[in-house]
Amino acid sequence: MADLTTSLCGAKMKNPLVLASGIRGNSAGLLIRAAKEGAGAATSKSCSLLAREGHKNPSALEFDSYMVNAIGLSNPGVDAEVHEISRAVKEAKIPIIASIYAGSSEEFALVAKKMSQAKPHLIELDASCPNIHSEGKMFSSSPESASEIVRAVKKDVKNIPISIKLSANVPNIGDIALSCQRAGVDCITAINTLPAMIIDVHARRPVLANKYGGLSGPAIFPVALRSVNEIRNSCSLPIIGGGGVTSGEDAAAMLMAGANAVSVGTALYYHKNAFAKISDELQSYMNEQGFSKISQIKMQN
């Protein structure tokens, strides 16, 4: 039987599947649920310095092969979220990744510092949310701005590894990952949702209240594979790779592209037991191919 265990930045995982940020929210109860459903690790929905109500509805639409959302980073604020993450760290029995969002590098450092009190296994910097452009430029859009927030956070948080979540909506994701590595980041998460919109031609309006949103689901899977592979070719850090993964073979492809762990998000909409399904399928694939460990899953040279 193939061994699904792996590790990420020092945290042991029973399988390489990570609940992606933004799926299932901020509360400890839902992170614990992901653990019970078979996730190897779970990422909380991004939290900011102060509470945010997010965008009005409609804020998400689901289709056969994709989803578009503009929830708008609703969250109870870092002070409340620290309690949820602390509880999840104690009770979920899997590594917990705390995602944070801020409007400046100083604020990223402040929110990360506060979040470090909860002792998550990893803090993920949400540098690439596509739904809040009007509130500022996406930090992951250039090597300079991405590495600036990494430096600011690493200066203030030394006891917890840091990952940065990148967008594929750039011409040079590999360069951006490399600049973050040089700035001291410990891990790269890729990809975030892609900029998108939905128009209802009968209503003759954009459907999302925010007009623009982020595309996720199977439709973005090939984009995610290429981005993760470009990052792997340019930097040597661990990668949490994801975007449209819904099967064990998708997860295997993501590992072959260069990911060390595989994030699963929108798949939870398509499959009620997504984590169990994907990990079972991954194990079957490994048995079939004669892979006994996750680290053996590689493309042929």
Place this chain on the structure above:
Amino acid sequence: MMPIKATVISCEKENEQVSLLTFDISMPNAKPGQFAMVWLAGEDEKPMSIANASPLKFAIANAGEISQKLSSCKKGDILFVRGPYGKPFEPIGKKWLLVGGGYGFAPLRFLASEGAKSGKTIESVLGARSSKYLMKPSVGKMHITTDDGSSGTKGNVLAVLEPLLQKEKFDCIYCCGPEKMMLAVAKLAKTHKIRSQVSIERYMKCGFGICGHCAMGGWLSCIDGPTIDGEEALKYTQFGKTCHDRAGTEVEI
């Protein structure tokens, strides 16, 4: 899924607070207990309990900004709907007791008419603040309660429910209304060893299990519910006590 255009063909005033909107479309696969996302284009979108599938009806209470606009819709107004979402009430046994508080009675009335079609015996307890806030009756025997005694028995639904359960047996109690009321009804049903199902609706963004806003502990109202077995609901310490506000902060109900 894309929202479907739905034109209001009639708007009936149920009571002081609630309008019953009937549309020119059907949602034939919708079952009692399920909900739809109702979009007033350019304004906002809200989950609404389905009050009837063919033709599609919603009972909309004038509560909150968007609901007020929806409840004041007139014949010819256009809304956009998508659904059905969520888990419907599960039919259990043959003799049903429906317990509704305020406009929570709307999905139960839909359940009553569907149940009657398949030969169930239906009895209902309908409660409201006063006679001005009473919903229209369902099929089957009705018991009315009002807090101020202006119609039926004075008091809340428990004033009728407790003596009723002393003398009669039911296969299942179906309950929808304020969460504190549902908590009391679920406890009472458990005491009397009667199955119960409650419908827990909370603030929702996505409506299909992604955003996490409607969580009660690890349970999601939008996909695991809104309907839930009463005894199962009682296992959650948050039931009838706390929910999440628009930012996701846990607040008292």
